[in-house]
Amino acid sequence: AAFRRGSEVRRTLKWERTMHEASHAWLEAACQRISLEPCWPRSVQQFRTHVLNDETTVERVREAKPDVMVVFSTSLLRTPLLAIPTYGTLNGHSSLLPNYRGARSEFWQCYNDDQRHLGITVHLVDPHIDSGPILFQLPTPSTWPTDPFHLRAMNTLSILEHYPQVIKDHLAGKIVPRAQGPSETKLYLKRDVTMEARVELKRRTVGP
Helix, strand or coil, X not given: CCCCCCHHHHHHHHHHHXXXXXXXXXXXXXXXXXXXXXCCCCCCCCCCCCCCCCHHHHHHHHHHCCCCEEEECCCCCCHHHHCCCXXXXXXXXXXXXXXXXXXXXXXXXXXXXXXXXXXXXXXXXXXCCCXXXXXXXXECCCCCCCCHHHHHHHHHHHHHHHHHHHHHHHHCCCCCCECCCCCCCCCECHHHCCHHHHHHHXXXXXXX
C-alpha cells in the first residue's frame, strides 16, 4: 500500500510521524518537570467504556452521582449524560473559542497560518459542539511557524496545568460563565482533515 501512494503522500506521512514522536517526547518531559503522574492514581476508581453515550455508561455515571464531569478530547456527549452532574460538565478545548470549534483545532490554525486564536478554553458543555459558556481562557505562546503536533502538546500541558484550579473555582461559584459570541472561523469536523489537506499543510510548513 505504501508503494502505491504518491511520493508526496509518503513524505507527508513521514513528516507527520516525525513531528508526532517529537511532540510526544516533549510532552512527556514537560509532565515530568511538573511532577505530573503519567497515569491515574491507584486510589482513583476507573470505569472504561468504548461508547460514552450508551445506556451502560450513562447508568454507571448516574450511580456515581458526580458533582461535576470533566472531559478533554472526547466525542460529542448527549443530553442523558450531560443531565447527570449537579454543576454541569466542563471541557478543555484547544483554541480560543468561539473560534476553531470542533476537531483538530491546531491543524487548522497551522493550515490557515492563524496565530490570533492559539490558546486553551475551558467551557461548560451543551448538546452542541464547543458552544457552551466560557469559564477560562489563556493564550498559548508559541514560536511561529510551528506544527500542529507540537502545538497540541503545548495546549495539552496548559490544560492539564490549569484545569484543577478552574474546576475548584467553578464548584466554589467563583467564576461567572460568559456566553460565546459569533465565530470568525468555521466549525471543523474530523472528516475535514483529508489527505489532500494534510499534504497541503506539510507543503505550507516545510515545503514540497
